[in-house]
Amino acid sequence: MKPxxxxxxxxxVLSGVFAAKSTPDKFQKFHxxxxxxxxxxDNASFEDLTTAPRDYYAAVILTAMDAxxxxxxxxxxxxxxxxxxxxxxxxxxxxxxxxxFGTLDFDKGKTVFQKYMLQTAPVLLLFPPTxxxxxxxxxxxxxxxxxxxxxxxxxxxxxxxxxxxxxxxVLVRPVxxxxxxxxxxxxxGAVTLFTVLYPYVxxxxxxxxxxxxxxxxxxxxxxxxxxxxxxxxVPYVAGDGRGGxxxxxxxxxxxxxxxxxxxxxxxxxxxxxxxxxxxxxxxxEDVKGQQLAVLIWGGILFGTxxxxxxxxxxxxxxYPFYLPPF
Amino acid sequence: MSVFCSPPxxxxxxxxxMYLLTCEMSTSPSAGLLAAAFMGITPGYISRSVAGSYDNxxxxxxxxxxxxxxxxxxxxxxxxxxxxxxxxxxxxMVSAWGGYVFITNLIxxxxxxxxxxxxxxxxTYIAYTTWYALGTxxxxxxxxxxxxxxxxxxxxxxxxxxxxxxxVAFADFIRxxxxxxxxxxxxxxxxxxxxxxxxxxxxxxxxxxxxxPWSGRFYSLWDTGYAKIHIPIIxxxxxxxxxxxxxxxxxxxxxxxxxxxxxxxCFQKLKDEHVFVIIYAVLSSYFAGVMVRLMLTLTPIVCVAxxxxxxxxxxQFLVMSKPTAxxxxxxxxxxxKAYGKMSxxxxxxxxxxxxxxxxxxxxxxxxxxVAHCTWxxxxxxxxxxxxxxxxxxDGSQHIIDDYREAxxxxxxxxxxxxxxxxxxxxxxxxxxxxDRPTLVDNNTWNNTHIATVGKAMSxxxxxxYPILRQHDVDYVLVVFGGLLGYSGDDLNKFLWMVRIAEGIxxxxxxxxxxxxxxxEYRVDDEATPTMKNSLMYKMSYYNxxxxxxxxxxxxxxxxxxxxxxxxxxxxxxxxxxxxxxxIRIFKVKDLDNLGRDHSNAVxxxxxxxxxxxxxxxxxxxxxxx
Numbered sequence: 026m027k028p029x030x031x032x033x034x035x036x037x038v039l040s041g042v043f044a045a046k047s048t049p050d051k052f053q054k055f056h057x058x059x060x061x062x063x064x065x066x067d068n069a070s071f072e073d074l075t076t077a078p079r080d081y082y083a084a085v086i087l088t089a090m091d092a093x094x095x096x097x098x099x100x101x102x103x104x105x106x107x108x109x110x111x112x113x114x115x116x117x118x119x120x121x122x123x124x125x126f127g128t129l130d131f132d133k134g135k136t137v138f139q140k141y142m143l144q145t146a147p148v149l150l151l152f153p154p155t156x157x158x159x160x161x162x163x164x165x166x167x168x169x170x171x172x173x174x175x176x177x178x179x180x181x182x183x184x185x186x187x188x189x190x191x192x193x194x195v196l197v198r199p200v201x202x203x204x205x206x207x208x209x210x211x212x213x214g215a216v217t218l219f220t221v222l223y224p225y226v227x228x229x230x231x232x233x234x235x236x237x238x239x240x241x242x243x244x245x246x247x248x249x250x251x252x253x254x255x256x257x258x259v260p261y262v263a264g265d266g267r268g269g270x271x272x273x274x275x276x277x278x279x280x281x282x283x284x285x286x287x288x289x290x291x292x293x294x295x296x297x298x299x300x301x302x303x304x305x306x307x308x309x310e311d312v313k314g315q316q317l318a319v320l321i322w323g324g325i326l327f328g329t330x331x332x333x334x335x336x337x338x339x340x341x342x343x344y345p346f347y348l349p350p351f
Numbered sequence: 352m353s354v355f356c357s358p359p360x361x362x363x364x365x366x367x368x369m370y371l372l373t374c375e376m377s378t379s380p381s382a383g384l385l386a387a388a389f390m391g392i393t394p395g396y397i398s399r400s401v402a403g404s405y406d407n408x409x410x411x412x413x414x415x416x417x418x419x420x421x422x423x424x425x426x427x428x429x430x431x432x433x434x435x436x437x438x439x440x441x442x443x444m445v446s447a448w449g450g451y452v453f454i455t456n457l458i459x460x461x462x463x464x465x466x467x468x469x470x471x472x473x474x475t476y477i478a479y480t481t482w483y484a485l486g487t488x489x490x491x492x493x494x495x496x497x498x499x500x501x502x503x504x505x506x507x508x509x510x511x512x513x514x515x516x517x518x519v520a521f522a523d524f525i526r527x528x529x530x531x532x533x534x535x536x537x538x539x540x541x542x543x544x545x546x547x548x549x550x551x552x553x554x555x556x557x558x559x560x561x562x563x564p565w566s567g568r569f570y571s572l573w574d575t576g577y578a579k580i581h582i583p584i585i586x587x588x589x590x591x592x593x594x595x596x597x598x599x600x601x602x603x604x605x606x607x608x609x610x611x612x613x614x615x616x617c618f619q620k621l622k623d624e625h626v627f628v629i630i631y632a633v634l635s636s637y638f639a640g641v642m643v644r645l646m647l648t649l650t651p652i653v654c655v656a657x658x659x660x661x662x663x664x665x666x667q668f669l670v671m672s673k674p675t676a677x678x679x680x681x682x683x684x685x686x687x688k689a690y691g692k693m694s695x696x697x698x699x700x701x702x703x704x705x706x707x708x709x710x711x712x713x714x715x716x717x718x719x720x721v722a723h724c725t726w727x728x729x730x731x732x733x734x735x736x737x738x739x740x741x742x743x744x745d746g747s748q749h750i751i752d753d754y755r756e757a758x759x760x761x762x763x764x765x766x767x768x769x770x771x772x773x774x775x776x777x778x779x780x781x782x783x784x785x786d787r788p789t790l791v792d793n794n795t796w797n798n799t800h801i802a803t804v805g806k807a808m809s810x811x812x813x814x815x816y817p818i819l820r821q822h823d824v825d826y827v828l829v830v831f832g833g834l835l836g837y838s839g840d841d842l843n844k845f846l847w848m849v850r851i852a853e854g855i856x857x858x859x860x861x862x863x864x865x866x867x868x869x870x871e872y873r874v875d876d877e878a879t880p881t882m883k884n885s886l887m888y889k890m891s892y893y894n895x896x897x898x899x900x901x902x903x904x905x906x907x908x909x910x911x912x913x914x915x916x917x918x919x920x921x922x923x924x925x926x927x928x929x930x931x932x933x934i935r936i937f938k939v940k941d942l943d944n945l946g947r948d949h950s951n952a953v954x955x956x957x958x959x960x961x962x963x964x965x966x967x968x969x970x971x972x973x974x975x976x
Contacts, residue, residue: 144868170863186858237618240629241611244636248607250596252640257593280595288596295608300615302709303663312701319705327712330605340597345726346719 052081055125063110063126067133074127077164080157081123084184087138088147089131098171099147103128105177108198109184116194121158124188147171149180151187159189241296249289254282277341291333298326358409362400365409365651366391368417373655375423375624376617379662386658390416392720394727395602395650401732408647411448414440416651418454419631423624425482426461429474434481441482442489445496452505453648457634458482459512461627466519470623476520483513511549518545590644599639601731602646604723605716606657610636613656616663628655661713667700668709674699739837751835754780757828757934760927761785765826772819773828774808774841774848775801781828790822798855805852808887809845809860815886816922816949819939826926827937831891834898834932836907842874842891843908875911889918890937893925898932921949 055074058064066074066085074083086106088099110126129137131146141150149169153161167187169180181196219226229235253259261282265271274281301322309315331348338344366387373386390396400409418440425433445451462479465471487500487509500506522541526534599607614632617625631652639649700706739751761771762785771787778792791800807818819827832840841848845865852860864881867873874888882888896904896917904913926938943952 142868145870170861183857233618233621237615240618240633241615243633244611244614247633247636247640248596248599248610250594250599250640252637253593253595255593256641277597277601278595280597285596292608292611296611296615299609299612299660299664303612303616303660303667304619306705307667307697307699308695310695310698315700316702316705319700319702319709323708323712330608330716333600333608337597337600341601343730346723348719 051079052123052125055127056123059110059114059126061111062107063128065133066127066129068136071127071129071134071137074125075152075166077155079152080154080160081125082154082159082188083125083127083152084149085127085129085152086147086149087129087131087134087141087143091130091132094131094146096146102147102171102175105180108177109181109196111199112181112196113194115197118191118193122189122191123154145170149184151184153187241293245289245292245296249285249292250280251285251289253280254285273336273339275340288333288336291329291336294329295326295333298322298329302326358400361409361413362391362396365396365400365413365416368413368420369651369654372416372420372423372651373658375420375427376628376655377659377662379666381665382658382662384658385661386654389606389654389657390651392724392728393603393606393650393654394724394732395646395653397724397728398602398732399647401728407447411444411450412647412651414444414447415450415454415648418444419627419651422458422461422478422482423627425478426475426623426627429472429477431477431481434478435485437478437482438485438489441486442492445490446493450648451490453635453638455500455506455509457631459509460630460634462516463508463512464626464630465623466515468626470626471516471519471523473520475623476516479516480513483509507553514549591642594640594643594646598643598646601727603650603653604720606653606720609657609660610653611656612663613658613660616659617656628652632656664713665710667697668706668713670699670706672699673701751931751933753929753931753933755784757927757929757936758784760929761787761826761828761936764927769825770823771826771828772804772807772822772824774804774830774844776844777828777830790824798851802852802855805848805850806856806860808841809849809852809865809885811884812886812889812920812922812949814859816939819922820942824939827886827890827923827939829887829890829935829937831895831932831935832908833891833895833906833913837931837933838908840891840908840933841887845885845887846872848887873911874906874909874913876914878914883914883918889920890923890935892918893920893935893937895932919953921953 051073055064063086064070064074071085074085086102088103089096090099090103106126106128113124113126131138138146141148148171150166151169152166153159153164155161155164169183177198178196185193259274259279259281262270262272263274263281272281272287273284302319306315306318306322309318327348328350331351334347335351338347369390370383370387372383374380374383376382396409396412399412418437421433421437421440424430425437441451441454444454458479462475465475490496490500491498501510518541522538525537529537603610610632614629617628635645635649635652638645738755739753741749741751743749758781761769761781765787767787769787770790771781771785772790773781775791775793778789781787781789782792791804803818803822807815807824810818830837830840831842832838833842846862849860849862849865853862861881864879865872865885867877867879873879874882874892878888892913894917895913896915899905902915904915905911906913920937923937923939925935927936928934940949943949945952947955
């Protein structure tokens with residue numbers, strides 16, 4: 026038993042020595058690891074990969090995948106990076122052009138992050154070869170900073186610009202058969218469901234009040250700035266610094282999610298009061314009742330409009346107009 | 352002069368068109384008058400139609416409203432004449448404004464919805480086919496459009512509906528000859544076949560590249576995150592930002608809450624033309640929410656709907672006579688065919704107090720609307736953007752007139768053909784007020800041109816100078832607000848210049864280089880070297896430190912201290928700086944007479960000893976060439 030272990034140890038040491046000595050072997054080692062996506066690196070293997078005599082390009086993404094770091098971009102880009110690596114290994118490329126794709130997670134490679142003084146993630150480092158046909162004089166890695174969410178295509182074209190000219194593999198997104206199949210299934214299911222339910226659904230679809238409600242709600246949402254919330258991702262409410270809630274954001278160009286809902290509600294009340302005055306009230310046959318309805322709806326209209334004006338005044342300090350109650 | 356006068360003149364025509372359009376929607380004559388009055392003064396439209404504004408959008412909105420009026424007429428009457436007139440004005444619209452795509456898609460959508468509602472009639476067929484055939488031919492005459500109507504996805508819906516309406520017309524024709532059951536079978540199989548063929552064909556053509564994908568500007572309306580990533584030039588324009596709710600109220604005042612009420616009234620009547628109002632209302636309120644600029648297309652429909660709603664109220668409450676038993680009976684007979692909850696007949700308003708209360712408060716709202724519009728127009732839209740007004744501590748008005756001062760200087764002191772480079776926002780003003788050619792102006796849609804200016808501004812002098820020479824630039828103009836605290840200056844727009852330049856030259860300009868290691872955009876001592884060496888930074892802060900006691904120079908916009916040493920400029924010299932330093936103009940130096948490069952020449956002038964680049968070491972070699 027014992028002699029065998031020693032032998033194995035000896036052999037593995039030997040192979041390690043050989044690998045460090047001759048770069049083609051080093052490339053082979055990493056290349057074989059990267060058959061299924063980018064190589065997972067740690068401090069030691071990163072050093073091994075990037076030490077000086079290398080006849081290949083090394084593209085390493087330094088990332089922080091763990092949920093603790095809250096790096097959304099790292100997690101989003103991981104799949105894309107996988108895609109780049111796979112596409113490269115599959116396609117045909119220039120003779121002798123070798124690229125190793127690697128991923129170094131912050132958990133496994135804190136020293137590397139310190140070495141390159143990185144404070145943000147993800148960062149892509151592209152090490153040019155030092156020997157071989159494509160060797161570059163300066164061995165310093167080229168750095169790509171992620172300034173926002175980008176797709177694999179953008180990064181791939183960046184990498185390609187730094188590689189020597191010549192044929193390169195095309196980035197191929199795998200066809201998502203699962204998605205196509207499930208899409209077709211859902212579509213057919215929907216068609217079936219529709220055919221079965223047709224007699225019941227038809228009156229709903231043809232219901233004028235339903236369409237009116239949907240349209241009016243859409244209009245109220247859009248005109249109260251819902252799309253602004255969606256695009257700018259504003260907070261729903263914010264504290265006012267004294268433990269309470271401030272419902273209205275300061276400034277003309279800001280708003281909170283709840284603020285827009287309040288405004289939409291105000292618009293809805295005002296519109297409904299107008300509709301009531303125009304359509305409901307003139308159809309009332311009771312004299313007293315009509316008088317009362319006019320007073321109520323007119324009063325609501327007046328009060329709510331006054332509230333709206335006062336809210337607008339808080340948003341726009343110099344606004345000179347107001348109505349009495351508020 | 353014609354440029355100066357045309358916006359108000361067209362605004363008058365717009366009000367007229369608005370009256371006609373609204374009268375098509377309602378039997379009450381007051382609705383049209385109210386809508387026209389609203390259109391005349393609402394700030395959402397006045398922003399484009401004040402005298403002196405340079406935009407052709409005032410004309411575009413008139414054409415939009417009038418085209419829609421003609422379209423409604425065409426649908427109502429089913430007449431070729433109205434359809435042809437629609438096409439004529441549509442063609443005019445195409446030549447005037449890129450927003451014609453809105454009409455191109457709205458009219459087909461209207462027809463499509465009508466077909467889905469089972470309201471197909473020969474009138475719709477005649478109106479639509481006439482408009483589509485003539486309008487498309489007309490628009491293809493415009494060089495800018497060319498063959499887009501049959502190749503671009505923006506126009507595909509119009510083509511698709513054109514095909515659809517032929518099929519529907521055919522089915523309608525067949526229906527007269529076949530018994531019901533056979534017709535049903537034929538119809539179902541035909542629909543399946545056509546949809547399958549059409550869908551497959553569309554995919555095939557898109558993949559093979561015959562049909563272009565959606566144009567970027569249009570696409571950014573649907574996927575709101577798209578522009579930010581892919582087309583910085585669109586995202587950079589402040590008018591392309593989403594709209595916060597105060598902007599709606601600011602531009603439309605109480606029309607904004609009459610608007611849903613008016614749309615509801617349209618649902619009550621729901622004839623063909625009301626369907627149009629509803630579709631237009633929903634779509635354009637979405638668009639206005641996504642882009643501030645598209646508030647312009649929302650304004651007309653808001654005026655129509657608000658006119659309908661307000662006339663609905665006033666028509667009831669402004670009648671002097673009280674309802675009697677006789678009118679009640681009449682109303683009963685007349686309204687018996689009405690539907691839904693509102694089926695009880697209209698009797699009218701009994702008491703004078705109710706009438707006075709409602710019409711009084713409505714009059715109050717109307718008066719406030721007028722006051723609001725006057726206030727907004729005088730505060731926000733009529734003060735020309737080239738003159739800034741500020742209040743001094745004692746309350747008196749102080750006019751900051753740096754723009755005009757600088758443009759006048761350019762006009763007086765530079766040769767007629769001197770080329771000025773500035774960021775594109777100032778192109779029109781320089782062209783109009785200083786009468787000098789510019790590299791890019793507000794109407795430049797060539798991304799590369801704008802990116803070239805961005806590159807020149809954001810690169811080092813050694814890189815920028817050849818660019819400036821290549822483009823024959825004589826003067827460079829920058830806007831700097833640091834002294835006055837004017838936040839709309841070029842350093843605040845600088846990142847957009849960098850981004851746009853990066854889109855074309857990603858290897859040379861990198862946005863990341865302008866941020867410090869901690870990701871901050873700084874202009875003080877800790878600014879990145881790239882930032883400090885950029886032409887824009889140098890021009891902005893050149894000699895700025897001399898205004899302050901040593902070490903105390905402050906930038907009032909960014910609220911930071913600026914470096915004690917002034918940046919050096921080798922390839923340009925300061926030509927003019929306005930009173931409040933808002934405009935700074937630099938002259939691009941000519942090539943040096945002695946053939947030195949500019950940094951050497953400047954060093955020589957300063958009396959510095961010439962630096963030898965590197966002492967040659969090693970033995971001398973004979974030149975072999």
